[in-house]
Every structure is written in C-alpha cells, then in structure tokens.
Amino acid sequence: MKLQTRKLPLADVLTLAGLLIVVLAASPADSQDSATGAGVYKSKCATCHGQDGGGTAVGKSLKAADLRSAEVQNKSDAELTQSISEGKGNMPGFKGNIIDEEIRAVLTHIRTLAAKGDSAPKKK
Numbered sequence: 001m002k003l004q005t006r007k008l009p010l011a012d013v014l015t016l017a018g019l020l021i022v023v024l025a026a027s028p029a030d031s032q033d034s035a036t037g038a039g040v041y042k043s044k045c046a047t048c049h050g051q052d053g054g055g056t057a058v059g060k061s062l063k064a065a066d067l068r069s070a071e072v073q074n075k076s077d078a079e080l081t082q083s084i085s086e087g088k089g090n091m092p093g094f095k096g097n098i099i100d101e102e103i104r105a106v107l108t109h110i111r112t113l114a115a116k117g118d119s120a121p122k123k124k
C-alpha cells in the first residue's frame, strides 16, 4: 500500500483552491449587480437614457424622455412601471427581458437621478 500516491501534488491543490475561490467570489457579485437598480439601468437603459438619465445621442434621436425631468418624475410609480414593462413610443417594453423585481429596483434608481438634477420630484 503506497499512501503517497493518494496525495495530490501541491500545485494541483493550489490550482483547485484558487479556482474555487474565483468561482465563489464571482457568482454572488454578478447576480447582485444585475439585481440592483443601478446594475439593471447600466446594462439595459443607459444606452438611450445615459448614465445620468439625461439621454445619449441615440436616445435623443429617438426622443427619449429626460428621466430627471419633472415631466417624468411627477408620474406615479404605477405609470412608470407600465411604461418600462409595456414600452412607450420608441422605447421597447422590458417585460420578459427583466423581472418585476428588477423593474422595481430600476425605478428606485430612476428616482435617485432626479435628486441630482435641478428639477426635484414633486408629490402627486
């Protein structure tokens, strides 16, 4: 019986341990980012609406709404949720693309964009 042969070479053990750490560290971070409003916004909305909600060149050419504007911010959560899930004008609907929880999270994020702009949201 040679017990020695059952031992893995140290290099292999380190590689496996390293891989495990990479896998464990990477997966929760990824899912967390897509579950946050900012993460969803960055990956699905910023192409048209811009990081700050003011709109990119593409967004402006499609007549994208300025998400910081009072016009948008004065709408109720229900109205905006409807626009995001069903689509509006040139904006595609996101229902089926992102889950309800992500729509809620991204809406919360949109509400924070107004606070940084000059048009503060007013209560309906």
Ligand code: HEC
Pocket (backbone or CB within 6 Å): 040, 041, 044, 045, 046, 047, 048, 049, 059, 062, 063, 064, 065, 067, 072, 075, 079, 080, 083, 084, 088, 089, 090, 091, 092, 094, 106, 107, 110
């Ligand atoms: C392809 C470009 C495009 C993308 C991507 C896009 N939008 Fe829009 N969005 C628009 C346009 C265009 C409008 C203006 C629609 C109108 O009023 O005719 C708009 C309007 C809106 C409005 C105002 C709706 C209202 O009822 O007045 C909200 C809120 C909004 N978008 C949120 C989002 C969110 C959240 C995302 C990502 C999940 C997103 N948009 C992605 C183009 C886009």
